[in-house]
Amino acid sequence: MVYAILINCELLPNYYNTYKEALDEVMMRYPDWDDRYDEDGTKNQYSINKVEVKEGYKMNKDSEDANITELYIEKGIHISIHKLLLKN
Secondary structure: OEEEEEEOOEEOOOOEOOHHHHHHHHHHHOOOOOOOEOOOOOEOOOOOOOOOOOOOOOOOOOOOOOOEEEEEOOOOOEEEEEEEOOOO
16 A cells, blocks of 8 residues: 545655655645644644644545545645555
């Protein structure tokens, strides 16, 4: 299995062996991504993202595909991490 990242529906050129590697890539591209805190440094109790998002997390609760993790960074940046099962 490998993981692929789509940013606003554009596929990144690399694949990742683990979900953690894929999430680390997202965090490297968006180092300020952490909406647990507001701009003034106070904790935002209504935030929808966390930096350590569990695999399979959904922004759209109607989606049932456990192989897709949905993320929202900011300003319309939508990211999804797809677990791809490889067949021999």
